[in-house]
Amino acid sequence: MPKRLFYWRLHPFGFDECPKNMTPKEVFKRLITVGGFPEPFLDGDEREARRWRKDRFDRVLKEDIRDLESIRHISLLNLFIHQLKTRVGSLIVMSNIAGEIQVSPKTVKHWLDVLERMYLVFAVPSYTKNLPRAVIKPPKVFFYDNGDVIGDQGAVFENLVATQLLKRLHFMEDRDGYRYELKYIRDKEGREVDFLILKEGIIEELIEVKFSDDKISKHLRYYAKKLNPPKATQIVANLKHSYSSGKINVVDPVSYFLQNHITGS
Numbered sequence: 001m002p003k004r005l006f007y008w009r010l011h012p013f014g015f016d017e018c019p020k021n022m023t024p025k026e027v028f029k030r031l032i033t034v035g036g037f038p039e040p041f042l043d044g045d046e047r048e049a050r051r052w053r054k055d056r057f058d059r060v061l062k063e064d065i066r067d068l069e070s071i072r073h074i075s076l077l078n079l080f081i082h083q084l085k086t087r088v089g090s091l092i093v094m095s096n097i098a099g100e101i102q103v104s105p106k107t108v109k110h111w112l113d114v115l116e117r118m119y120l121v122f123a124v125p126s127y128t129k130n131l132p133r134a135v136i137k138p139p140k141v142f143f144y145d146n147g148d149v150i151g152d153q154g155a156v157f158e159n160l161v162a163t164q165l166l167k168r169l170h171f172m173e174d175r176d177g178y179r180y181e182l183k184y185i186r187d188k189e190g191r192e193v194d195f196l197i198l199k200e201g202i203i204e205e206l207i208e209v210k211f212s213d214d215k216i217s218k219h220l221r222y223y224a225k226k227l228n229p230p231k232a233t234q235i236v237a238n239l240k241h242s243y244s245s246g247k248i249n250v251v252d253p254v255s256y257f258l259q260n261h262i263t264g265s
Contacts, residue, residue: 008174011167012036012144015257024254032160032237035147053147057081060118076101080111084121084141085150089158089194091138091186092123112141119144122166127183127196137186142166154211157237157253158194161209164257165195191219205231212238216248224248 013036018027033049034040037056040049061074061081079101084092094112098105115121122144126137142162143149149159162182169180179200186192195207206229208220214236224232224247232248239252251259 006174009170011170012163013038013041014164014167015254024258028254031146032156033147035145036163037145040147049147053145056145057120060120064118065114073103076103077111080108081115081120082150084112084115085143085148088142088149088151089140089155092141093138120148122162124162124195125183127185127198129201140184153237154209157211158209161207161235161253162195164253165197165207168257169197185223191222193217193220193223203227203229205229205233207232208234210234210236212236214239214250216245216250220248 013027013031015024015027015031018024019042022030030036030041030044034044034046035049035053037052040052043049061078065077066074080097080103083097083100092112094108095105098108101108112121112123116123120143121141123139123141125139140162142159144163146156146160146163149156166182169182172178173180181198181201183196183198184192184194185196185206193206194209196203197205197207206220206223206227208217210217214234216234220232220234233256234248234250235253235256236250237253239250242249242251242255244250
């Protein structure tokens with residue numbers, strides 16, 4: 001009987017792939033400025049990273065997508081991508097973007113699917129199960145290349161955390177065969193937590209992301225009490241000292257992703 005082949009999804013560099021000549025802090029700096037794709041990451045030059053990124057986008061838009069999809073207005077697709085870049089961390093309402101660039105909502109939904117298949121972006125849907133006040137919300141959209149994000153430091157950092165979480169979940173799925181999902185949570189009162197991890201449909205962890213505020217989010221406290229997950233974490237980019245309050249852990253990104261090393265058990 002022939003041996004079965006299994007596929008492994010390959011992501012850009014992360015905290016767990018720190019080169020020997022770099023400290024974890026330097027890895028964090030490069031991930032958040034030039035992104036995790038090997039060439040710009042290892043080079044570390046922001047100007048060269050911009051040139052590399054422009055060339056990559058031009059090739060994807062003008063060659064790969066053109067060859068695979070019958071998209072007539074590449075300039076409008078490029079405008080759609082720009083809108084996504086400025087909305088990282090926010091809910092993506094397709095009808096709003098469609099109105100801004102004057103195409104149909106059906107068209108932008110199709111474009112988003114194409115961009116996901118090209119591994120430019122990935123969508124994070126909302127979680128509604130077991131939440132009586134929850135409603136189905138639009139997705140959030142993040143970029144595989146952290147350098148693509150246009151926005152403040154908070155948006156860039158949230159995108160970085162999203163990419164690292166997805167990388168870890170894809171690895172555990174490919175290795176162990178369990179179904180993992182990355183979602184966010186928001187109810188009718190506007191209480192929101194940035195990320196929620198599901199394993200086989202069961203909540204494993206709630207994760208809130210902050211750039212500099214080390215005070216525990218009241219929304220994270222609310223959902224940690226209501227949903228009672230095994231883990232609840234607040235990841236803070238500029239954190240002086242890690243600490244815990246009840247079941248909630250407040251940690252910096254380097255500590256969090258190294259402690260949750262994807263090659264661990």
